[in-house]
Amino acid sequence: MRNVDRKDVPAVTVPRLALYLRKLRELRARGVDRVSSKDLAEAIDLNAAQIRKDFSYFGEFGTRGVGYEVDSLIDVITHSLGLHRTWNVAIIGAGLLGTALARYRGFGEQGFHLVAMFDSSATVIGASYGEGRVRSVAELEEFCAEERVDIAVVTVPASEAQATIERLVAAGVRAILNFAPVRVHTPDGVLVRQVDLSSELMALSFHLDRESD
Amino acid sequence: MRNVDRKDVPAVTVPRLALYLRKLRELRARGVDRVSSKDLAEAIDLNAAQIRKDFSYFGEFGTRGVGYEVDSLIDVITHSLGLHRTWNVAIIGAGLLGTALARYRGFGEQGFHLVAMFDSSATVIGASYGEGRVRSVAELEEFCAEERVDIAVVTVPASEAQATIERLVAAGVRAILNFAPVRVHTPDGVLVRQVDLSSELMALSFHLDRESD
DNA sequence: GAATGTGAATTTATTCACAGCA
DNA sequence: TGCTGTGAATAAATTCACATTC
Numbered sequence: 001m002r003n004v005d006r007k008d009v010p011a012v013t014v015p016r017l018a019l020y021l022r023k024l025r026e027l028r029a030r031g032v033d034r035v036s037s038k039d040l041a042e043a044i045d046l047n048a049a050q051i052r053k054d055f056s057y058f059g060e061f062g063t064r065g066v067g068y069e070v071d072s073l074i075d076v077i078t079h080s081l082g083l084h085r086t087w088n089v090a091i092i093g094a095g096l097l098g099t100a101l102a103r104y105r106g107f108g109e110q111g112f113h114l115v116a117m118f119d120s121s122a123t124v125i126g127a128s129y130g131e132g133r134v135r136s137v138a139e140l141e142e143f144c145a146e147e148r149v150d151i152a153v154v155t156v157p158a159s160e161a162q163a164t165i166e167r168l169v170a171a172g173v174r175a176i177l178n179f180a181p182v183r184v185h186t187p188d189g190v191l192v193r194q195v196d197l198s199s200e201l202m203a204l205s206f207h208l209d210r211e212s213d
Numbered sequence: 214m215r216n217v218d219r220k221d222v223p224a225v226t227v228p229r230l231a232l233y234l235r236k237l238r239e240l241r242a243r244g245v246d247r248v249s250s251k252d253l254a255e256a257i258d259l260n261a262a263q264i265r266k267d268f269s270y271f272g273e274f275g276t277r278g279v280g281y282e283v284d285s286l287i288d289v290i291t292h293s294l295g296l297h298r299t300w301n302v303a304i305i306g307a308g309l310l311g312t313a314l315a316r317y318r319g320f321g322e323q324g325f326h327l328v329a330m331f332d333s334s335a336t337v338i339g340a341s342y343g344e345g346r347v348r349s350v351a352e353l354e355e356f357c358a359e360e361r362v363d364i365a366v367v368t369v370p371a372s373e374a375q376a377t378i379e380r381l382v383a384a385g386v387r388a389i390l391n392f393a394p395v396r397v398h399t400p401d402g403v404l405v406r407q408v409d410l411s412s413e414l415m416a417l418s419f420h421l422d423r424e425s426d
Numbered sequence: 427g428a429a430t431g432t433g434a435a436t437t438t439a440t441t442c443a444c445a446g447c448a
Numbered sequence: 449t450g451c452t453g454t455g456a457a458t459a460a461a462t463t464c465a466c467a468t469t470c
Contacts, residue, residue, distance in 0.1 A: 010439065014419050018412035022394060036451060044396050049441055049454090056453060064447045064452045081415045082422025089414075100313035101410075106394075112414055151417050174424060175417035177410075181235060181319075183257050191420040193413045197314075197390075199231035200406045201302075201325055202294045204364050204388035206227050207404040209295025211387060223461065249429060262432090262463055269431060277430045277469040 009057045014081075016054055019044055021077045028070050036067035086111045088148050090173075092164055093155035094119035094127070094134045097179055101153060102129035112151070116143055120160075137164075144171035151175045158182045165192070222270045227294075229267055232257055234290045241283050249280035299324045301361050303386075305377055306368035307332035307340070307347045310392055314366060315342035325364070329356055333373075350377075357384035367391045378405070 023043055027035060041048035055061060055073075058080050062068045078084055089112050091098045101107070102117055108131070117132035118140055119125060127134050135143065143149070152168045154161060154176060161180035168176060169190050176192045178184060181199075186192055236256055240248060250268075254261035268274060268286075271293050275281045291297055302325050304311045314320070315330055321344070330345035331353055332338060340347050348356065356362070365381045367374060367389060374393035381389060382403050389405045391397060394412075399405055 012439070014416045015409070015412045017419075018409070018415040019396060021415075022411075038451080045398055047441060048451095049443090050439090052451090052453060053440085060453070062452050065450045066448065067451065080419070082418040083415065085422075087414075087418055087421065096313040096316050100309040103309050106411065110411060110414065111418075150421055151414065175421050177413055177417060183232060185258055189424065191417060193416055195408060195410070195413060196228070196231070197408070198235075198319065198323060199228045200390055200408060201300075201323065201364065202231040202234070202296065203227045203406055204390060204404060205295040205300055205324075206230075206293070208300065208363055208388050209298075211402065225461070251429080260463060261429095262465090263461090265429090265431060266462085273431070275430050278428045279470065280429065 013054045013057060016046075016050075017077050017081055020051065020054070021074065021081070021083075024070055024074050024077070028074065033070050034067050035070055035073075037062075039067070083111050086113050087150040088113055088115045089151045089153060090114070090116045090118065090143075090149045091132060091153045091155060092118045092137070092140075092168070093157075093180075094121075094124045094129070095155060098153070098155035099129045101155065102132045104130070115147055115149065118143075140167055141171050144168075144173065149173050151177065154178045154180055156180055226267045226270060229259075229263075230290050230294055233264065233267070234287065234294070234296075237283055237287050237290070241287065246283050247280050248283055248286075250275075252280070296324050299326050300363040301326055301328045302364045302366060303328055303356075303362045304330045304345060304366045304368060305332075305350070305353075305381070306370075306393075307334075307337045307342070308368060308370075311366070311368035312342045314368065315345045317343070328360055328362065331356075353380055354384050357381075357386065362386050364388045364390065367393055369393055371395045 020040065023040060024035070037048040037051045040051055058076060061073055061076050091102055091114065094117050098117065102114060107114060114131045117129065117134045118137045119134050120137045124134050125136050149171070152173045154164060156164050158180045161178060161182045162184050165176060165178065165184045165186065169186055174190050176186070176190065177195065178192055179195050181196055183194070184192055233253065236253060237248070250261040250264045253264055271289060274286055274289050304315055304327065307330050311330065315327060320327060327344045330342065330347045331350045332347050333350045337347050338349050365386045367377060369377050371393045374391060374395050375397050378389060378391065378397045378399065382399055387403050389399070389403065390408065391405055392408050394409055396407070397405055
């Protein structure tokens with residue numbers, strides 16, 4: 001029933017909703033209670049029609065001639081993104097990046113609740129970072145059977161990423177944020193978002209090299 | 214002269230080149246010396262024509278009926294991405310993420326050389342992480358005038374990102390990797406790549422929420 | 427025979443431009 | 449009058465499909 005009237009949302013729209021939400025929260029904090037697509041567009045450096053079209057996939061929320069109410073737009077996007085509930089997050093790989101993420105507070109503020117960390121190295125198992133005590137990866141399946149893990153953040157070395165993600169998928173995890181610099185294969189229904197620092201640096205390198213001719 | 218015959222490369226092609234390069238290096242390490250676009254496509258989970266078209270923006274490197282030589286393809290991509298030279302990198306913001314990145318070794322392996330870190334907090338100024346000693350941000354302009362900074366990695370709080378990036382641009386930096394969760398405005402010629410963890414998590418949340426109906 | 431390189435076809439995303447409503 | 453919501457137009461990216469070459 002929740003599927004009724006749900007249009008297909010273009011893949012690129014979803015991360016943009018997160019941008020809108022952030023800017024809207026900022027506006028609310030500054031006491032602004034109404035905003036037009038033009039205002040938002042200027043603040044975020046996008047086309048106004050793009051913003052209106054993105055909203056249109058979810059319904060009609062504005063008032064012609066006026067604009068959008070900041071509060072209600074925040075509600076709509078929060079719900080559209082599924083942020084009205086809390087998601088359990090586990091971090092796999094307690095290296096430099098994994099521990100930095102675990103200790104990062106902004107994480108939990110958005111409704112993402114760190115429930116566990118896993119690592120294979122005896123030297124870090126048992127340590128605590130932020131909310132997460134580090135367990136042995138051997139306990140991964142057991143833990144997932146007991147406590148729901150909605151999202152896995154994978155910060156293991158590249159060589160272990162594919163195998164780790166296969167275990168996560170087998171254990172029922174359906175959403176993965178992968179920092180390991182490899183493209184991993186997953187079955188349908190499992191969403192992997194890739195954060196690839198070395199690709200980003202290389203894209204910058206490409207740009208610099210072209211500029212300097 | 215280097216501009217002769219340079220086609221416009223689609224924006225999305227550039228980060229894909231980094232993927233190809235990574236997989237090709239892996240193949241070389243395994244002793245493979247020839248590869249077809251089909252093989253590569255299967256390994257990376259992309260369409261083979263996409264890969265060939267991406268290569269075609271830079272020239273013709275394959276042999277019909279045979280495929281590509283791994284070694285020479287690595288050379289071509291390395292050059293295309295500007296990775297034949299070394300880029301000086303500075304990290305601005307010595308918080309959890311900034312220090313984790315500084316200590317990450319894979320960084321320098323690719324020709325990215327960390328030359329400095331900057332922070333505004335007296336408690337971290339003077340500390341050393343990896344190759345980078347932390348300086349006061351007050352010294353930013355002075356440092357950039359003495360030593361070339363090609364790429365700035367920005368890991369400051371959101372509220373300071375725009376101002377920080379304006380200073381970097383004024384100091385001559387033309388490529389920025391921004392981890393602060395804000396869209397920043399920069400003049401033409403300055404490339405900003407955004408790494409946005411909270412947008413990524415929200416995109417995963419959207420997916421999970423849709424699946425569970 | 428096998429795989430490249432690339433125009434043409436298709437799909438996806440963005441932007442325009444304007445009717446419709448407060 | 450001002451701004452939304454959205455079809456239509458445009459632009460960008462992907463995929464097909466095949467002539468070409470080894």
